[in-house]
Every structure is written in C-alpha cells, then in structure tokens.
Amino acid sequence: MSSLPYMQLYVSDYLADTAHLTAQQHGAYMLLLMNYWQKGKPLDNTNDRLQYVARLSPDEWEADKEILAEFFVLEGDIWWHSRIETDLEKVREKSIKASTAGKRSFSVRSTGVEHPLNHKDKDKDKDKDITSFDAFWDIYPRKVGKQDAQKSYERALRLATPEEILQGATRFASDPNRVPTFTPHPATWLNQGRWSDEPLPSRTPEVAPRGVITTPTIVPPAFDKNEVLERQERAIPMPESVRDLFKPNYDL
Numbered sequence: 001m002s003s004l005p006y007m008q009l010y011v012s013d014y015l016a017d018t019a020h021l022t023a024q025q026h027g028a029y030m031l032l033l034m035n036y037w038q039k040g041k042p043l044d045n046t047n048d049r050l051q052y053v054a055r056l057s058p059d060e061w062e063a064d065k066e067i068l069a070e071f072f073v074l075e076g077d078i079w080w081h082s083r084i085e086t087d088l089e090k091v092r093e094k095s096i097k098a099s100t101a102g103k104r105s106f107s108v109r110s111t112g113v114e115h116p117l118n119h120k121d122k123d124k125d126k127d128k129d130i131t132s133f134d135a136f137w138d139i140y141p142r143k144v145g146k147q148d149a150q151k152s153y154e155r156a157l158r159l160a161t162p163e164e165i166l167q168g169a170t171r172f173a174s175d176p177n178r179v180p181t182f183t184p185h186p187a188t189w190l191n192q193g194r195w196s197d198e199p200l201p202s203r204t205p206e207v208a209p210r211g212v213i214t215t216p217t218i219v220p221p222a223f224d225k226n227e228v229l230e231r232q233e234r235a236i237p238m239p240e241s242v243r244d245l246f247k248p249n250y251d252l
Contacts, residue, residue: 007037008087013145017071017184025064028054029071036084040091043072043079050079073155073191082152082191132162139166141173142183149186156190168195175200 051061072079133153177200
C-alpha cells in the first residue's frame with residue numbers, strides 16, 4: 001500500500017517504553033519502525049535481514065536483536081508491531097472511505113441516481129471476547145490506550161488463551177519490583193507477549209555480609225627502663241652523660 005509520507009511518533013509512549021535502550025538501540029529501533037511504515041507491512045527477518053535495516057554489524061545485531069525483538073510480536077521470521085499496525089489500519093480505512101466516496105460520486109454524476117452501497121456489518125463479532133478483555137483491563141495496572149489495547153488483546157488470543165494472559169497480567173500487576181513510571185502501555189505489553197515473562201529482577205541491590213577481620217593485631221612489646229638500657233648497651237655504646245639520664249635519681 002501507499003502509506004503517508006510521515007509516521008506518527010507518540011513521544012511520551014515511546015520514551016516510557018524505551019527508557020532502558022542505549023543510543024545505538026534507539027537508532028536501530030527507529031530504523032526498523034520507519035522501514036515497517038514505509039513498506040506498510042510487518043518486517044521479515046529471514047536470514048537476519050533486519051540487521052541491514054537496523055544498520056548494525058553482525059556482532060551488534062547479535063547483541064541487540066533480543067532486546068529489539070521485545071517491541072514486536074514474532075510469528076516465525078515475521079515481526080509485527082501493534083502501534084504501526086494500528087496507524088496503518090487507520091490509513092487503510094481512510095483510503096477505502098475515500099475510494100468509496102469517489103465511486104459513489106462518480107455513479108451519481110454518471111446516472112443521476114445514488115445507489116445504496118453494500119456495507120459489511122461492522123458490529124459483527126463486536127462483543128467477541130469482550131468479557132475476557134474487560135477482565136484484563138481491570139487487572140492491568142496502567143489504564144491508557146484502551147482501544148489499541150483491545151485490538152492487541154484480540155491479536156494476542158491467537159498466541160495464548162485468555163487464562164494465560166490474565167494470569168500473566170495478574171503476576172505483572174502484583175510484582176513488587178514493577179516501577180509504575182516504566183510500566184508499558186497495555187497494548188505494548190500484549191504485543192510483546194509478556195504474559196509469559198518471569199518475575200522482574202529485584203531492584204534492591206543485595207548487600208553481602210561483611211567479612212570478619214582476621215588480620216592479627218600486632219602489639220609492640222613493652223620494655224621497662226632497665227631492659228631499654230640493657231638493649232642499648234648491647235647494640236651501641238652509650239655515652240656516660242646520656243646513660244646517666246636513664247638512671248633513677250634517688251636524691252629527689
């Protein structure tokens with residue numbers, strides 16, 4: 001499809017979801033998103049071809065691929081991105097509406113009669129899985145982007161059961177190491193398949209117990225005055241004038 005010449009960037013969402021990335025990973029991620037938008041379809045990572053899209057060396061791609069993949073839903077070698085898919089869907093709907101309106105206008109101009117168009121029932125299956133999504137929405141700790149979250153939830157049901165998703169959301173919401181500031185949007189959490197994540201690592205550094213100091217304390221030997229005089233006489237002859245200073249003065 002022919003996409004718009006610009007791609008929307010939701011700055012607050014982006015910064016919240018990518019706070020842990022390095023500058024190199026930010027650049028690689030943005031290149032992947034722009035390539036996705038430009039082609040208007042999910043990315044194909046067959047034979048690690050996305051390494052070239054991200055402009056990374058083989059070693060850099062090997063080190064960063066797992067981190068970058070967290071922002072996508074992986075189906076084999078195909079990488080899906082919820083936010084881009086949502087925006088592309090809006091473009092498609094707008095294009096279809098414009099095409100339909102154009103055909104209707106042409107029909108009216110040509111025949112002078114406006115014929116009713118056949119429309120698909122947009123409400124069909126509207127309530128499908130709505131109960132389980134509402135349960136997820138009640139559990140998930142960050143209430144933003146409900147419409148996007150519901151679309152992501154319906155897509156996630158192709159990969160997991162409602163029970164698995166709800167159990168994962170419950171674990172994440174009650175995780176003591178979860179930081180509200182860095183809690184991803186529900187659509188992002190679903191797109192990354194994080195219902196199967198392990199508990200978050202502890203954010204409080206463990207302090208190792210201090211070791212017992214076993215270095216012996218050296219106490220200098222104590223000598224009385226006579227021992228000092230005796231040692232000094234054996235080592236270096238002491239002048240009489242100096243020796244007299246150490247002798248006790250009984251005349252005091």
